Amino acid sequence: MAAPSTPAAPDATHLAYKNTDQLSVTLKEPTSFKLLYFPIHSSGATTREILSIAEAKWENLVPSDWEKEKEKTPFNVLPVLFITSQTNKDIILAEAAGVIEQYLAKQFRLMGCNDYEENLIKSFHSSTASLHSLHATTVAFIPDRDARKRAMEVFRDGPFRAWVTLHEKHLRDNGSNGYYVGDKLSLADIRTANFIEHMNLQTGGQALYDIINISPCLRKLCVEVAVDYKISRWRSSQAYKILTTATDHYFSDPFAPVSKL
Amino acid sequence: MAAPSTPAAPDATHLAYKNTDQLSVTLKEPTSFKLLYFPIHSSGATTREILSIAEAKWENLVPSDWEKEKEKTPFNVLPVLFITSQTNKDIILAEAAGVIEQYLAKQFRLMGCNDYEENLIKSFHSSTASLHSLHATTVAFIPDRDARKRAMEVFRDGPFRAWVTLHEKHLRDNGSNGYYVGDKLSLADIRTANFIEHMNLQTGGQALYDIINISPCLRKLCVEVAVDYKISRWRSSQAYKILTTATDHYFSDPFAPVSKL
Numbered sequence: 001m002a003a004p005s006t007p008a009a010p011d012a013t014h015l016a017y018k019n020t021d022q023l024s025v026t027l028k029e030p031t032s033f034k035l036l037y038f039p040i041h042s043s044g045a046t047t048r049e050i051l052s053i054a055e056a057k058w059e060n061l062v063p064s065d066w067e068k069e070k071e072k073t074p075f076n077v078l079p080v081l082f083i084t085s086q087t088n089k090d091i092i093l094a095e096a097a098g099v100i101e102q103y104l105a106k107q108f109r110l111m112g113c114n115d116y117e118e119n120l121i122k123s124f125h126s127s128t129a130s131l132h133s134l135h136a137t138t139v140a141f142i143p144d145r146d147a148r149k150r151a152m153e154v155f156r157d158g159p160f161r162a163w164v165t166l167h168e169k170h171l172r173d174n175g176s177n178g179y180y181v182g183d184k185l186s187l188a189d190i191r192t193a194n195f196i197e198h199m200n201l202q203t204g205g206q207a208l209y210d211i212i213n214i215s216p217c218l219r220k221l222c223v224e225v226a227v228d229y230k231i232s233r234w235r236s237s238q239a240y241k242i243l244t245t246a247t248d249h250y251f252s253d254p255f256a257p258v259s260k261l
Numbered sequence: 262m263a264a265p266s267t268p269a270a271p272d273a274t275h276l277a278y279k280n281t282d283q284l285s286v287t288l289k290e291p292t293s294f295k296l297l298y299f300p301i302h303s304s305g306a307t308t309r310e311i312l313s314i315a316e317a318k319w320e321n322l323v324p325s326d327w328e329k330e331k332e333k334t335p336f337n338v339l340p341v342l343f344i345t346s347q348t349n350k351d352i353i354l355a356e357a358a359g360v361i362e363q364y365l366a367k368q369f370r371l372m373g374c375n376d377y378e379e380n381l382i383k384s385f386h387s388s389t390a391s392l393h394s395l396h397a398t399t400v401a402f403i404p405d406r407d408a409r410k411r412a413m414e415v416f417r418d419g420p421f422r423a424w425v426t427l428h429e430k431h432l433r434d435n436g437s438n439g440y441y442v443g444d445k446l447s448l449a450d451i452r453t454a455n456f457i458e459h460m461n462l463q464t465g466g467q468a469l470y471d472i473i474n475i476s477p478c479l480r481k482l483c484v485e486v487a488v489d490y491k492i493s494r495w496r497s498s499q500a501y502k503i504l505t506t507a508t509d510h511y512f513s514d515p516f517a518p519v520s521k522l
Contacts, residue, residue, distance in 0.1 A: 015381060017435045017442065023377040075388055075427055091377070095384035096391065103380055116284040116352070119364055120276060123356035127336055130357065133391075137398050166336055174278045181278065 009036045009061045011072050012080055012092045026085035027103065032057040034090075037079040038066070040247040041201070043097040043132075044079050045194040047104060050187070052234035054108040060239075098129050105187035117181050124170070124180045124188035128195050131163050135202070141254050145203060152204035160199075160208055164215050167192065171217030178217070178224035185228060192218070193225035201248045270297045270322045272333050273341055273353045287346035288364065293318040295351075298340040299327070301508040302462070304358040304393075305340050306455040308365060311448070313495035315369040321500075359390050366448035378442050385431070385441045385449035389456050392424050396463070402515050406464060413465035421460075421469055425476050428453065432478030439478070439485035446489060453479070454486035462509045 016023060033051060037044035039062045051058045063069045063078070070076045074094040081100045083091040093100050102122065105111045111118045139155050142148040174180060180188040196218070199208045212218050225231060234240055277284060294312060298305035300323045312319040324330045324339070331337045335355040342361045344352040354361050363383065366372045372379045400416050403409040435441060441449040457479070460469045473479050486492060495501055 014434050015384075015431060016377075017381075020373070020377040020381075020443075021375050024375040027376045027380065074384070074431070076423065093380055093384070096387040099380060099383045099387055102383075112281070114282050114285040115288045116277075116281040119288065119354055119360065120278075120281075122360045122363075123276075123335070123354070126357040126360055130394075133394065134398065137395065162337065170276060170335070173275050182281075 009034075009063065009069065009072070009080070010082060010090055010092075012036075012074055012082075012094065013072050015074050015092060015094075022087075023091055025087065026083055026091045027107075029085055030056075030083045030107070031086055032059075032084045033104075034059055034061050034082040034084070035079055036061040036063070036073070036082070038062065038250075039243060040250050041194070041243050042198060042247060044243075045198065046101050046187070046191050047079060047081065047097065049190050049194065049231055049234060050101065050104045050108060050110060053110070053185075053190075053228065053230045054104070055230065056108075098125065101125070101187060101191065110185065110187045110190070112181050112186055117186075120181050121186045121188045124167070125191050127163065127167070128188070128192045131159060132195050132198065134159055135199070140202065140251065143255055149204045152202065153207075156204070156208055156211070161211065164211055164218060168215050168217045171221060176217050176220065178220035180221075185225065189221055189225055190231075193222050196222055198247075201244070202251050270295075270324070270330065270333070270341070271343060271351055271353075273297075273335055273343075273355065274333050276335050276353060276355075283348075284352055286348065287344055287352045288368075290346055291317075291344045291368070292347055293320075293345045295320050295322050295343040295345070296340055297322040297324070297334070297343070299323065299511075300504060301511050302455070302504050303459060303508060305504075306459065307362050307448070307452050308340060308342065308358065310451050310455065310492055310495060311362065311365045311369060311371060314371070314446075314451075314489065314491045315365070316491065317369075359386070362386070362448060362452065371446065371448045371451070373442050373447055378447075381442050382447045382449045385428070386452050388424065388428070389449070389453045392420060393456050393459065395420055396460070401463065401512065404516055410465045413463065414468075417465070417469055417472070422472065425472055425479060429476050429478045432482060437478050437481065439481035441482075446486065450482055450486055451492075454483050457483055459508075462505070463512050 033056055035044060035047055035051070035058065037060065039060070073080050074092060077095065079097055079100060081093040083093065093103055102111070102125070112121050135155055139148060139151045142151050171178075171180060174182075177183055178189075180186060196209070196212055199205045212222065226235070294317055296305060296308055296312070296319065298321070300321070334341050335353060338356065340358055340361060342354040344354065354364055363372070363386070367379075373382050396416055400409060400412045403412055432439075432441060435443075438444055439450075441447060457470070457473055460466045473483065487496070
């Protein structure tokens with residue numbers, strides 16, 4: 001995995017609707033991936049960590065002028081995942097990070113051991129992704145920094161604390177072993193750890209991180225994700241560190257000129 | 262399927278984590294379902310329509326005092342789906358309508374013909390569910406009615422129109438046949454049709470419905486969903502009509518005393 005690079009993204013204005021049996025083979029037998037996303041962690045973080053765990057062949061693509069390029073994505077939003085196989089042209093997965101993450105997690109055995117565990121994992125994944133979205137909608141993009149700090153306090157003392165309480169309960173119910181389901185890493189664990197890291201890079205986020213530090217099960221979950229050998233290797237990379245710096249910089253002023261992306 | 266009834270909901274405070282192979286059998290061989298949700302359409306609508314299409318044995322459960330009962334749900338939110346089989350105690354699916362809808366849609370063959378189609382359907386489903394959430398977060402619960410109307414205009418002229426444009430494009434790409442994927446009904450079609458009906462019951466929603474009426478592909482989609490024999494039968498039922506009246510009433514004043522739920 002290289003540092004964020006900027007080869008042009010394939011045109012993804014239209015999705016494919018024909019020969020879907022053949023396209024399904026690509027989903028089952030992918031040879032490499034390209035993730036088109038802004039050069040920050042945020043909604044790209046979990047996909048990048050799954051690809052790292054899978055030791056997949058993948059690269060970051062970064063929009064050079066998003067306002068112009070967004071018309072060339074299926075839903076005018078990022079991330080978009082391009083999936084390459086030996087026999088087909090690239091397949092596009094798009095719309096929500098959740099769709100991409102669930103496909104990759106299933107492909108790389110991070111969705112539990114059976115259908116029931118898969119549904120449990122999807123529930124925790126959805127709960128965390130919803131809270132991330134709520135933060136994005138109600139806090140992250142408030143232009144005035146002081147108003148944003150106040151909104152973050154409301155978010156912290158309302159939905160964030162409620163989420164912590166519920167997730168501590170469920171993690172305790174699974175034996176306080178640092179995993180949501182069973183005794184091995186899943187999509188849900190990775191998504192939650194990434195969300196917590198994401199909060200830590202937000203205006204007023206340190207106070208949320210402090211809450212996690214006195215929440216033993218979520219804290220253990222973050223440790224379990226961090227000590228995974230392949231995730232640890234990815235997080236130690238130069239590419240990851242560049243993304244962290246850029247994420248911190250971006251969310252301290254989300255209204256700086258878009259060109260910096 | 263009977264009218265909304267109010268038998269007590271099972272305690273769903275804790276999720277099951279043991280014997281998950283056995284619990285997976287229940288997911289694959291369910292005998293009946295109970296949907297715990299408020300007695301309105303909203304985030305219960307798609308689940309109810311899937312269960313109607315499946316001709317499944319199911320019933321509505323309604324909280325009698327939600328503020329007290331929400332602690333007994335896994336994530337303090339509704340809907341919650343209870344799944345019964347011959348051999349196991351009830352299984353709980355919870356957190357987000359999306360998790361429930363995707364499980365039921367897969368079970369009842371509303372997720373396309375292969376993995377690729379399933380992922381397409383998930384993308385459209387996610388796109389529409391996200392817009393529904395955005396409306397709930399930024400419009401539906403603004404206390405002042407005039408301010409809510411203004412927020413609805415911003416929603417209409419921004420994200421709603423953008424969504425219409427994109428979904429018209431994708432529906433055209435699939436041949437303007439009224440389906441997102443292939444030539445048969447899927448979860449994505451049902452979810453979008455329900456979202457459009459939901460908008461029509463909101464403050465200022467008529468103007469959004471008018472936009473759909475001049476958007477040929479989305480309009481055709483709504484027709485295709487409505488003419489499905491089993492959906493049509495469900496929508497003609499007394500239970501459905503009661504839900505429609507209650508939904509209309511609820512969203513005209515979301516801050517009326519909770520007891521009416």
